[in-house]
Amino acid sequence: MASVIVVGGGAAGLVAAWRAASQGHAVTLLEANGRLGVKLRISGGGKCNITHDGPPKALLAAFSGDQARFLRPSLHAFGNGAVLELLRREGVETYTRENGRVFPQDRPGSAAAVVAAFETLVRRVGVAVRTGARVTALEGSAPRLAALRVGEARVEADHVILATGGASYPETGTRGEVLGWLRGLGVPVKPWFPALAPIPLARPRPAWEGVALRNGELRLCAGPAGRRLAAFAGDVLFTRTGISGPAALELSQAVERARRGGAAWLAHASLLEAPEAVDAALQAEARANPRLRAATWLQRHLPERVVEDLLAEAEIGRDLMLKDLSKGGRRTLVGLVTALPLGAPQPVPLARGEVAAGGVDLAAVDPRTMALRGWVNLRICGELLDLDGPVGGYNLQAAFSTGYAAGTI
Numbered sequence: 001m002a003s004v005i006v007v008g009g010g011a012a013g014l015v016a017a018w019r020a021a022s023q024g025h026a027v028t029l030l031e032a033n034g035r036l037g038v039k040l041r042i043s044g045g046g047k048c049n050i051t052h053d054g055p056p057k058a059l060l061a062a063f064s065g066d067q068a069r070f071l072r073p074s075l076h077a078f079g080n081g082a083v084l085e086l087l088r089r090e091g092v093e094t095y096t097r098e099n100g101r102v103f104p105q106d107r108p109g110s111a112a113a114v115v116a117a118f119e120t121l122v123r124r125v126g127v128a129v130r131t132g133a134r135v136t137a138l139e140g141s142a143p144r145l146a147a148l149r150v151g152e153a154r155v156e157a158d159h160v161i162l163a164t165g166g167a168s169y170p171e172t173g174t175r176g177e178v179l180g181w182l183r184g185l186g187v188p189v190k191p192w193f194p195a196l197a198p199i200p201l202a203r204p205r206p207a208w209e210g211v212a213l214r215n216g217e218l219r220l221c222a223g224p225a226g227r228r229l230a231a232f233a234g235d236v237l238f239t240r241t242g243i244s245g246p247a248a249l250e251l252s253q254a255v256e257r258a259r260r261g262g263a264a265w266l267a268h269a270s271l272l273e274a275p276e277a278v279d280a281a282l283q284a285e286a287r288a289n290p291r292l293r294a295a296t297w298l299q300r301h302l303p304e305r306v307v308e309d310l311l312a313e314a315e316i317g318r319d320l321m322l323k324d325l326s327k328g329g330r331r332t333l334v335g336l337v338t339a340l341p342l343g344a345p346q347p348v349p350l351a352r353g354e355v356a357a358g359g360v361d362l363a364a365v366d367p368r369t370m371a372l373r374g375w376v377n378l379r380i381c382g383e384l385l386d387l388d389g390p391v392g393g394y395n396l397q398a399a400f401s402t403g404y405a406a407g408t409i
């Protein structure tokens with residue numbers, strides 16, 4: 001029996017502590033917050049999208065190549081089925097939505113029920129849970145971590161598992177400081193980088209707050225010619241300061257990289273209507289219904305609340321009839337419908353991401369055990385690793401799988 005300290009009582013740390021104690025080790029779980037699983041409680045808007053349905057291969061395909069290769073062994077050892085079975089035995093029944101996302105049965109506080117289940121699990125196997133215990137320093141050097149500092153106290157153990165999460169939503173306890181300490185110890189790390197976050201716009205549209213653009217894709221373009229750098233199909237939602245919604249979150253990491261690299265701008269393009277088809281339809285409409293207002297026509301394609309502003313910006317009178325539309329005006333309308341320009345992004349906030357990209361370099365970690373290469377008693381799991389999947393339950397699954405591998409000592 002070995003002594004094990006797990007730092008971080010989130011998704012990865014809870015599973016790591018449960019697994020290590022289940023194998024007979026003496027486990028202490030140190031959590032900075034006053035209670036466990038604070039980020040888990042707000043996950044999925046409080047409903048907790050626990051994991052994603054499907055075989056390991058399909059789940060891995062959601063991650064980038066390096067991340068998928070790294071996750072393969074741990075996902076096979078402790079996949080979505082294993083997580084759901086564990087929770088089911090603790091009374092958390094789940095269901096799968098049409099899009100493959102798995103949630104606890106709908107009832108108020110369903111995310112809290114997931115945390116309660118993990119808390120029961122770790123306490124049942126004898127984990128000593130210490131909340132309000134923020135680790136403030138790591139002591140030692142490769143190949144051995146000598147101790148941890150928790151305020152004035154110095155804590156030692158045979159094995160230390162770091163599961164301190166990412167650097168987004170710092171109010172949930174994840175300030176990301178451990179990555180800096182590891183870098184100081186010579187561990188290869190990639191700096192934190194924003195991901196799955198809303199995108200502020202240089203020219204926000206506060207009057208459009210709450211408006212959704214559907215049936216399209218968000219495009220990231222560069223230069224005046226609009227070279228397409230990346231795109232993501234899905235809804236876009238206007239916020240007071242910019243855009244959010246599935247497509248904005250998924251594209252946010254690429255947007256921030258492009259923004260830092262130079263000029264980049266965004267557009268929302270219709271996937272239903274090609275420019276030539278829209279132009280032909282507009283001309284046909286003008287012949288069949290010459291007195292139709294341009295504004296009325298535009299409202300068929302774009303949300304009512306945005307139409308007036310767009311027409312004013314294009315200097316097209318709101319009462320202008322299709323018969324009086326110039327060739328240039330027609331081109332403008334077709335352009336707005338097929339690729340609505342959203343302008344340049346502002347810095348994407350790391351703090352508002354559902355996940356933080358960056359973390360401990362995967363090449364420095366054994367993917368079967370989560371042991372840090374060159375160290376004999378230090379393991380890393382969860383979002384502290386350089387892992388970031390898309391929205392859909394992938395990030396929690398990655399935390400559960402890597403936590404399980406780290407706890408298998």
Ligand SMILES: Cc1cc2nc3c(=O)[nH]c(=O)nc-3n(C[C@H](O)[C@H](O)[C@H](O)COP(=O)(O)OP(=O)(O)OC[C@H]3O[C@@H](n4cnc5c(N)ncnc54)[C@H](O)[C@@H]3O)c2cc1C
Nearest residue numbers: 008010011012032043044049135165173382383393395396
């Ligand atoms: C708003 C929001 C919604 C999300 N929804 C989903 C979802 O529905 N599905 C999904 O798959 N993913 C979701 N995610 C992502 C997911 O929550 C994280 O990827 C996951 O929680 C990472 O697990 P973790 O255990 O690595 O880190 P965390 O769950 O963040 O846990 C880390 C813990 O370590 C503690 N800690 C940090 N530093 C120290 C220290 N120095 N000393 C002691 N303790 C420390 C923190 O207080 C924290 O409790 C969401 C994220 C956010 C922000």
